[in-house]
Amino acid sequence: MGFSFQCQGRCRHTQARAGVFSTPHGLVETPRFMPVGTLANVKTLTPAQLQATGAQMILSNTYHLHLQPGEAIVQQAGGLHQFMGWSGPILTDSGGFQVFSLSEMRSLSEEGVTFRSPRDGQIIHLTPERSIQIQNALGADVIMAFDECPPYPASREAIVAATDRTYRWLERCITAHQRQDQALFGIVQGGVYPDLRQQAARDLAKLNLPGYAIGGVSVGEPPELIKKIVQATAPLLPEEKPRYLMGVGTYREMAQAIAAGIDLFDCVIPTRLARHGNALVGGDRWNLRNNRFREDFSPLDETCPCYTCKQFTRAYVSHLLRSQELLAYTLLSIHNITELIRFTQRIREAILSDRFATEFAHWLKPEMPE
Template sequence: MNHPFTFECQTCCPHTKARTGVFHTPHGIVETPRFMPVGTLANVKTVTPAQLAETGAQMVLANTYHLHLQPGEAIVQKAGGLHQFMNWKGPILTDSGGFQVFSLSELREINDEGVTFRSPRDGHFIHLTPEKSVEIQNALGADVIMAFDECAPYPASYDAVKTALHRTTHWLERCVKAHQRPDQALFGIVQGGVYLDLRQLSARSTIEFDLPGYAIGGVSVGEPPELIQKIVEATTPLLPFDKPRYLMGVGTYREMVQAIAAGMDLFDCVIPTRLARHANALVGGERLNLRNQKFREDFTPLDATCPCYTCRSFTRAYLSHLLRSRELLGYTLLSIHNITELVRFTQRIRASIQAGSFGEDFGRWLTLSS
């Protein structure tokens, strides 16, 4: 067990499996449940670190695969690690690169040793193994690093998913042996696709390694929401109660509420900045397209209840003008708000769990039909 990393469960909902907790890392705490913004290339798109801190974000993500391609982990290490390189003072999580590699199906070849793929940047061959993924992440220096796994696509046959699951377990063993830094927490990833018995098998195999935290991977890769909910509800209770639980790649309102009700703690998604680049604002659980005609003369704040810089300072009309003009400031202001919105959403959930009113306050999100 890595001493810099502890997780304390503080409050449990009496009606669901929702809980609040504090995850301690070398670069600060993460109060759970919590949404984590994605900073693929060591930056959250269009947002400065100071602006990001003001959103209430505590832990941010960076991507092993993309940083290996550019600028290369050696340069990040020379800079003093990711925290110094990107000037982010809080906790950082790096994913293993597995998801990105497996999404390059036409460029890759996989076997038990690892994955060989053509770089989409210059076409040269790269061989990525569990050992190499951990080596890259050790050099990047994030607080939490993820095991290299095989993320089976959706749909995939039972046999194909089972093969990927066994490979993921074998690779986890190799990741554990390769991991060199006690100031970095290695999280294992539960796979198994939509097959609940395989999820159970993967969870049992993964928790045997007694890691500082665990993730559910291979969801939100194309399957319908009701299947994601079934997977999460069936898998979460199998994960240790006294460790943080991370649902990878999920960040919509409904999916986060349902996963929190099942006992999940951490979430990440590119949604807030991606929507911003398409002129969409997250307000009160809805998406507003600010290029719509009705916002051209709307001189009210984007969200009068939101404390972010954007909502304190500008009107919907101004934001609509910027986005219609494709001014870069529009994407920045909308990203600031959208990130703040999802962080605040999980903060409100945390407060409602502590107050004992989670089911009442967020009940409308707990059913797929509402």
């Protein structure tokens, strides 16, 4: 099985679409939330537990896997799928986000980025060519072009420079890419400037890549700006290719992005919230350490089919958290990931039956201040 994207249905009132993204390791039904497994593991979960959440495609991190254990070890193990015991599709980022998140530990030039490892102080040189070489060795189904992710806020001049450099780096990534069984996605940058985003989208679309991502969002800008960016950019990306919004995983932001034509999402939110004792339930966040849950013997969510909700009560999870038992983080991660995947599945079903604009109208509106 190679790579293809087939649109199966559309919403008449928005740009939302439901489709299937085919990869060598299986199908991804879209729109879809993808859990993040930075170091070849979605935190606290086994592959079997992860599969039971409904996850179809997951992410790993090129920069961090390069540091530990190193791509050579992963390659010797037979690639990322074999190494981590996950048989479904995998996407690896390029290390571009670390250009943003580790800005205090790196220097940037036209050639690439030099990092100082937060593990041991080792100097690491990452160029577009090196990023692709590492990702080729890791063996994920989808690999991302190396890009410069600028911060928010930043001057228009700085954003123009980063966007132009991202395009030049993409051309180098295309030249360096060596494997036909891996799809290279390009990344649209442009900060919060719609005209820069639109020009970048048009430029990337001409390259006829297997898929396209919108990057450089969720880096500190308000949600309404994210919505504006996506609405300006997504419609200009090729209809016949998957569209991926990087680093976004809240209900409202996903619903609004789907309405603009986005297919794929990733975010660390569900597992990070779990490690802080929070559950995602019906669009809200619940802190299970609160006293009101100590004697609440109902499931987290009676409508949820996940293992946590079928087997345990709010009181039990609250007890585990108060006792600092590690099982609490596993149970909450199972539920939170299932919840976000179910959210995108429900949207998919609504698109296919042309109910999306009415059923999800609440999420398509701006969030009202409390």
